[in-house]
Amino acid sequence: MVFVCTGNICRSPMAEVVFRWFADQAGLGDRVVSTSAGTGEWHVGERADSRTLDALERRGYDGTRHRAKQFSREDFDRNDLVIALDRSHERILSEWARSPADVDKLALLLNFDARADGALDVPDPYYGGPTMFDEVLGMIESASRALFRQLEPALRR
Numbered sequence: 001m002v003f004v005c006t007g008n009i010c011r012s013p014m015a016e017v018v019f020r021w022f023a024d025q026a027g028l029g030d031r032v033v034s035t036s037a038g039t040g041e042w043h044v045g046e047r048a049d050s051r052t053l054d055a056l057e058r059r060g061y062d063g064t065r066h067r068a069k070q071f072s073r074e075d076f077d078r079n080d081l082v083i084a085l086d087r088s089h090e091r092i093l094s095e096w097a098r099s100p101a102d103v104d105k106l107a108l109l110l111n112f113d114a115r116a117d118g119a120l121d122v123p124d125p126y127y128g129g130p131t132m133f134d135e136v137l138g139m140i141e142s143a144s145r146a147l148f149r150q151l152e153p154a155l156r157r
Contacts, residue, residue, distance in 0.1 A: 001034055001081035003109070004089050008038030008068040010133070011085040011122050013048040014140045015109060017056055017063045022148040028155045035079075037071035039092045044068055049126070055133040059141070076102040083109050083147070086121035112150060113143035 003015035016036035023032040038044075047053070048066045056063040073096055076082065082105045084090035090108055097103045110116040122139050125132040 001032075001083060002071070002075050002079045003034070003036040003083045003085065004039060004071050004093060005036070005085040005122075006038055006089070006124065007040050007043040007126075008036055008070070009043045009046060009049045010052050010124065010126055011136060011140065012036035012038065013052055013063055013066045013068075014056060014137050015083065015085065015144055016066070017061050018137075018141050018144045019148060021061055022144060023155075026148070026152060026155075028152070031155045033079075036066070037069050037075060039071055039089055041070045044070055051125070051130060051133045054130065055137045058134065059137060071096070073098060073102075076105060080105065082106050085109055086124070088121075109140070109143045109147070112147040113139075114146065115142055 003012040005012035013036050016034050020029065020032065020034040023029045023034065046068045048063050053063050076097065082093055084093055084106060087108065090106055093106055094103055108120055109122060110119050122136060125136045
């Protein structure tokens, strides 16, 4: 699966790392490929934003290996799920889809989390401070936990 945000330096790297952590903790890390990408190319090759790395570290995650990349149409072929972090990403990815099968792979991360209470967009923390990064990480953790719980039975087969 691939998590997608704008520049692949804040939200989607968080989701990639957190989802992989859930899979590893359940002993299913070898059955899950969790990656991330951005809709834009501005940060390709860069590390995650330092505030992203700090927020992850404060919660015990390691995001230091992340390097930003841009989503490509071929990512539809490489992934069973394409998880958008907000509706703008979902809209862009829908436009890039080459077939109904590509569109069927799209989902919004918060749609997996009943506790999101109808919210659809994970807010972009880029222009915020450490508190906003921590809040966004909390949202991503909750939704990623819900997504993992939904996929876990199939992964255990």
